[in-house]
Each structure stands twice: as structure tokens, then as C-alpha cells.
Amino acid sequence: MTDKTLNCPLPLHYEHIVMAHGGGGRLMQQLLDDYIQPVFNNPLLAAKNDSAVFDVPAGKMAFTTDSYVVNPLFFPGGDIGKLAVCGTLNDLAMSGAKPLYLSCSLILEEGFSLQKLKQILNSMQQVATAAGVAIVTGDTKVVEHGKADGVYINTAGVGVLETALVINVQAIQAGDVIIVSGDLGRHGLAVMLERDGFEFEHNIQSDCADLSGLVQDLLQAGIDIHCMRDLTRGGLASTLIELASHAGLCFELQQAAIPVQDNVRSLCEILGFDPLYIANEGCFALCVPAHHAEKTLALMQQHRLGKQATIIGTVKQEVERGYVSLISEFGIARVLDLFSGEQLPRIC
Amino acid sequence: MKFVDEFRDPQRVKQWVQAIQEITTQPWTIMEVCGGQTHSIIKHGLDQLLPESINLIHGPGCPVCVTPIAYIDKALSIAQEEDVILCSFGDMLRVPGSQDDLLSLKSLGADIRIVYSPLDALVLAEQNPDKKIVFFAVGFETTAPTCAMAVYQAKQRGLTNFYMLACHVRVPPVMQALLDAPDNTVQGFLGAGHVCSIMGYHEYPPISAQYQIPIVVTGFEPVDILQGLFLCIQQLERGEASVENQYKRVVTEQGNLPAQQLMKEVYQVLDRQWRGLGNIAQSGFALSDEYAAWNAEMHFSVADIQSNESRECRSGEILKGLIKPAQCPAFNTRCTPEHPLGATMVSSEGACAAYYHYRRYQND
Amino acid sequence: MCLAVPGKILSMTDADALSRMGRIDFAGVVKEVSLAYVPEAEIGDYVIVHAGFAISVLDQEEAKQSLLAFAEMDAQED
Numbered sequence: 001m002t003d004k005t006l007n008c009p010l011p012l013h014y015e016h017i018v019m020a021h022g023g024g025g026r027l028m029q030q031l032l033d034d035y036i037q038p039v040f041n042n043p044l045l046a047a048k049n050d051s052a053v054f055d056v057p058a059g060k061m062a063f064t065t066d067s068y069v070v071n072p073l074f075f076p077g078g079d080i081g082k083l084a085v086c087g088t089l090n091d092l093a094m095s096g097a098k099p100l101y102l103s104c105s106l107i108l109e110e111g112f113s114l115q116k117l118k119q120i121l122n123s124m125q126q127v128a129t130a131a132g133v134a135i136v137t138g139d140t141k142v143v144e145h146g147k148a149d150g151v152y153i154n155t156a157g158v159g160v161l162e163t164a165l166v167i168n169v170q171a172i173q174a175g176d177v178i179i180v181s182g183d184l185g186r187h188g189l190a191v192m193l194e195r196d197g198f199e200f201e202h203n204i205q206s207d208c209a210d211l212s213g214l215v216q217d218l219l220q221a222g223i224d225i226h227c228m229r230d231l232t233r234g235g236l237a238s239t240l241i242e243l244a245s246h247a248g249l250c251f252e253l254q255q256a257a258i259p260v261q262d263n264v265r266s267l268c269e270i271l272g273f274d275p276l277y278i279a280n281e282g283c284f285a286l287c288v289p290a291h292h293a294e295k296t297l298a299l300m301q302q303h304r305l306g307k308q309a310t311i312i313g314t315v316k317q318e319v320e321r322g323y324v325s326l327i328s329e330f331g332i333a334r335v336l337d338l339f340s341g342e343q344l345p346r347i348c
Numbered sequence: 349m350k351f352v353d354e355f356r357d358p359q360r361v362k363q364w365v366q367a368i369q370e371i372t373t374q375p376w377t378i379m380e381v382c383g384g385q386t387h388s389i390i391k392h393g394l395d396q397l398l399p400e401s402i403n404l405i406h407g408p409g410c411p412v413c414v415t416p417i418a419y420i421d422k423a424l425s426i427a428q429e430e431d432v433i434l435c436s437f438g439d440m441l442r443v444p445g446s447q448d449d450l451l452s453l454k455s456l457g458a459d460i461r462i463v464y465s466p467l468d469a470l471v472l473a474e475q476n477p478d479k480k481i482v483f484f485a486v487g488f489e490t491t492a493p494t495c496a497m498a499v500y501q502a503k504q505r506g507l508t509n510f511y512m513l514a515c516h517v518r519v520p521p522v523m524q525a526l527l528d529a530p531d532n533t534v535q536g537f538l539g540a541g542h543v544c545s546i547m548g549y550h551e552y553p554p555i556s557a558q559y560q561i562p563i564v565v566t567g568f569e570p571v572d573i574l575q576g577l578f579l580c581i582q583q584l585e586r587g588e589a590s591v592e593n594q595y596k597r598v599v600t601e602q603g604n605l606p607a608q609q610l611m612k613e614v615y616q617v618l619d620r621q622w623r624g625l626g627n628i629a630q631s632g633f634a635l636s637d638e639y640a641a642w643n644a645e646m647h648f649s650v651a652d653i654q655s656n657e658s659r660e661c662r663s664g665e666i667l668k669g670l671i672k673p674a675q676c677p678a679f680n681t682r683c684t685p686e687h688p689l690g691a692t693m694v695s696s697e698g699a700c701a702a703y704y705h706y707r708r709y710q711n712d
Numbered sequence: 713m714c715l716a717v718p719g720k721i722l723s724m725t726d727a728d729a730l731s732r733m734g735r736i737d738f739a740g741v742v743k744e745v746s747l748a749y750v751p752e753a754e755i756g757d758y759v760i761v762h763a764g765f766a767i768s769v770l771d772q773e774e775a776k777q778s779l780l781a782f783a784e785m786d787a788q789e790d
Contacts (some may be wrong), residue, residue, distance in 0.1 A: 046548075196462065198464045198468075199744065200741050201741070202742070203740070204741075230757070263740035263741050265349070266349055267741050270715075270738060272438075328393050329358045329361075330362075330393060333390070334394065345437075345438040347438075347714070347715050347762065347763045348384065348439050349739045350718065350720075350739065353779060363781055384715060414755055426742055437763070465763050467746060487763075490714035490762055491714060493748075493767070497730075497765070542714035542716050543714060545716075571778070572778075575778065596771065599768070606748065606751060607767065609728075610748075
């Protein structure tokens, strides 16, 4: 059968996003069929229903969402796609859940390169495959040129809790040991240097990584994890200050024990930054009872992402208002405080 | 980092603390002039290692804190002009002017860029011939030559779209102004090491002799600061008053002559208003008349901007060492880093911000 | 403070004194800075860098001296 209603040939092969890619017509179908389906390739998505329908195991589930707006979209050690999947997997992992399914919502700017989009989608699937999760539903919107910054991604995720542990801030107890999974400050610096120039020659790569496998290893080994947090915006300091304050406990950290790579340390000296406040995307802190500390460390250090795992402090007694205290190399304590905003490079 | 880590070695720190304890027999009040030293002292907790009788006063050596509010307002006004890219060190972005700060202006769409070096602003000027690039040049004698080079190069290259809003300040006049104040309590100075790397310290012996006060040119790492304090206390205990150089690895008596020469070429010395301290004679650098064509104050109509500081802010007394930040009634109530009344609450080296971040929960 | 950190000169351009630039290694991070104010600097020297400028050549012998323990310093002065 021939299509007699069409007289003009449609320009169906664009190299970049046009408004019609979000318009519900053929171009949108083509975007889904040619770019998204083949990459995320799984039966639930292929079913093309308005929502993905799947069986759930009995017990508790975890559900989370996050939006990703990083500039630049590609940076040493990752891109917005890798970040969007790792970030949501990590949020699930931090409550002890084993991630199962993700969604992916794209907000695309008119004019955005389809080649780059493909690269980003591939990064997403690469992490998803490695983590054994599927991206089963999603949405695509296009906004006019200049109304967005290339692409924004929202991912939501569900996971199942296979542990009976209640992992949250209320479970932290005086006497717990605080462990950090890796060295600090790489993601924030890698992104900032790529964006703002400053023209440093460096080999700092974002630590962007999926931590769910490492967390599952700990849970399966029976580690009595009290609480976990990934050290994203605001870094180690801001995350722990928030935890300590909610818990009404004093966290005491040893400055000398906190792992920071030499090149990160150097850049922080030059730009006047404190690495404790810089964002990470593949690093987390956890509180475990003291008698599990050694076993936890040993297990973490066996994992690719936990080789640098270190005990950085302990949870002290309850206090009226929780706080984090950092003990300097000279044995002097100072209370860590939240910064009012992002750190800015300084000369003074 | 080589030449940094050794000077943070806990063993060495312990030895110098002990040495200070051994020679200290009575109370002394010593001012570290430079905000960088303040930062190091507070961050490492060095003051808590000292004998209780040693009182450290955090000096005015922080350009963010002392740059007059009128200049912040001038920068804000220029940044709102058409076709302007305002470049600044990150330090100045959160400093409150009369109404606003640069960061919030940026959020409303003004083109404000943070640069690492004044030369980066020059590159921007070359890349954007249809824009006016204005560099907000603040800082002491350490930073002044770096800005001087930018405007010197602009003249050499015939760049007509590069302007400098220059508000540099000089250390020796403010030290003298502090000593002249009738309520002065300072008995000894740790001199600002990096300022002296440029200027040398030949200006200090007359001050030391006139006011009978020890001045020890001092570096920024914990071992440096403790050595500087040791030398200063040693003089005080012996009843001596001279100029010593602890920071010999970086500072020479005559300083950096090529830098001084270029500053002479580009700047003129003039009286300058200091935030919180008032007018101090001969305490600033401004562009010389030969550089009028690159002077942002000449090009943009900002000369008449008059500004008022918060009446509640007592940063002047804090900079002079008359009160500690926690003694200001507004501290941590109406004045916080989110809503600062004065610049000492903004700067990462400002005495108030340093106390807010590191000492808020303690009772001093 | 005048945030300034020491780094080692890896290489430098041949330009005239006021335009001379050098690549400085700060323990694994390299940055090109102006050497205009340190005409005496040579490759391998450590310089103190502030706002993109080397402002002083670090005297390594003096650095060693100031790291001596208090007792040793005392002994040397006597």
C-alpha cells in the first residue's frame, strides 16, 4: 500500500534535536525507536506501555528520584548520563536497597547534538548493565533553543530491601565508627576545572561510580550498618554535619585520617578550597558498630571502589545539638560548619 | 606538597609550642597582620596551643574586609552596564555593598566572571573585542603587582576595551595607624610574609624604632607562625624592639625589585578609606595618570558613588583588636555569613567569619 | 592572605623578561604562570605563586634552616 496523502518528502534525518522530537509525531517515534529503545533495550520498555508493570518481591521497597543538570555535560571520568544512573543507584544503595528498575526523563534543548545524546544514553545503559538494573520507563520533552543547557535528566529508581536492618539516621549510636569509602573531592574539582577553565594540567577524574554493589557485599556479609550517606553536594563535611545534627550526636573526625589525593590537595591549596566540602559522586560514609569496623574495612578494601576505605572518626556521646568536630594533626578540635554556598576560588 | 607539608609537621609544631611556653613569663598581645595568618591560626587551632597569656589579635590584612564599601558599590554599578564583563577574584563576590553583592547580581544576569589571575581578564578582553572587560583589582602589595602587569600589558598591546577598578591598599600605613590609635593594645607584630616578598621589609625598622615594637616578618604555615611568635615573644621578654625575618626562604630585605618597579610605573600612592577603620593617609594605590585611559573610575560614571556602612557593624573595633567578634551584639544574631552586616563576616579570612565557622559553639 | 603556594619550574618560554611564562608543577598539578617578576628563576627552582604570578624564588637553603629543631637552631646561632 502506498501513502498517497504525502506529497512533500519529510526531512526525517536530523543531526540535532528539533522541536518535533518532542511533538508526539513521527520524529518523536523515530527518536524513541532509533535512539532510546535500542540502547536501553529491555522487554518492559519495548512493551511501550504508559507505565512499566513488574512483579515485586514481598517485603520493603525503596523509591527515590533525582534530577541532573551538570555543566559541562562531559567531564573527566564521566558524563551526565553516567552521573544520572550512578546518582540514583547510590541513593537506593544508601538505604540498603538492591536497585531493580530505573526511569529516565529527558529534557532536551532544541539544537542538541543527537550524536552526543547517543553517547549519553550509552553511558547510562553501561552503568545500568553493570549494576544489573533496567531502565524501564521514561519521557522525552524538547524545549526551545536557549531555554535549557543541552540536556537535563531525571531518573527515579526502585529497589528492594533484602536486609532486615533499619538503616537510617536514628540508628546511629554513640560508639559507632565512621568509615569513608574513598578519597575526597575529585568529582567537584574535575567538573569545576572543565567548566571554569583556569587552565590547569591535571589528571583529576570524577569519582562518579555506582556504589550499590559494594553496599550489597557489606549487607550480604552481615555487617550491621547503622547509617550510610553518599557524599555528594557539600562533600563529607556538609553531609556529616547534617547527619550529626539530626542524630543529636557528636561526630569526632581525625583530620589526618581523611583520604585526599595529592593532586586534589594541591589544587585546593592553590584555589583556597577545603576538600572536605567538595562534592563526590562515588564515595560514601557509613556508621557501623566498633566491633564490625575491621571486618567492614577488610570487605570494602576488597572491592574496586573501596580500596581506600578508612576509619575517619567515631560517634561520641549524645549532645543537646549534634555537631561534627575535626581534630587537627596537632590534636586541636574545631567544629565544622556548613558553608553558606559553593566554595569560590580565592586569592586571599 | 614540598615546602608546605614539612611546615605542618606535628612534631615540629610541638617543639615550637614548647619553646614558646619556656620563654613566656607574662601576658603579651601580638597582632598577626595578614588574614592568611589568621586563617592558618584558626584552622589549625594554633592559638589553642599557646600559653593562655598570649593574646593574638587578628589584623586588618584582608582585602575583602577592608575594601571600602564605595568600591563594592562601584563594581556593582559597573557590572550592570551594557556590554560589560566584570572580572573579579572569587573573594569579592559575596562581599555586601550598600544594597547587593556581586553574586546576587550575577544571578540576575549580570556577566560577572571569577578569574584566577588578572592576566585571565586580559585574555577575555582580547577574545571579546565588542565587550568592555573591567577587572576589579583589590588586595595588598602582594596582589597589586599582578594587577599592575595586566594593565601594563593592556597598554603595551593597545587594548582599548580593558579597564581596571583599582582599590589596592598598603600595609605599613595601616600598621602605623593602629599604633597611633590612643586605644592601641598591640605590643608586637607578625609581619605579612607575602606582602614582604614584594616590598621587602626596609620600611619596618623606622616603625619598630619609633613605637618600640617588635616586628617579625612571618610565613603562613603552622611552623612559620609559631617561629614568628617565638621570635616576637623573645624580643618582648628581653625588652627589645627590632625587625626580624622568620620567612627567609621567601622574603629578602629589599623585596622584589622588578615588581616594585612596575608598580611605580602603573600606580600612584594616595590616601585611602578602609572599611571599618576610616581614612588612612598614603595607604592606597590607584592607577597613575598615564593609565587614565584604562581606569574604570574615569570611564564609567561611578566617581560620585557615596556609600554608607551598617551602623550596627563593629568590624572597625574588631580589626583594631578592641573587641572579639563574639562581643559584638550582632554576631551570630543579625549578622551571619548568609546576611553579613560587614565584610569581616564574609571573607573566609575575616575575623568574624573565622569565629563563626570555627568557634561558634565554644564559649570564648 | 595573599594565598601563595610553592611549585617547581618545569619549563619556561624564551620571551622577553616581562612576558616570560613558566610551567609550574604543584605536586601533580601543572599551571602556566608569569615569570615576569622572577627574572633570576631557572628550571628546577621552586617559586612562590600568587594569582598567576611567581612572586619569589624559594631559597631552599633557608627553608632547610628554618626546619631545624629549636635546639639545633640555637646551636647554629651561637
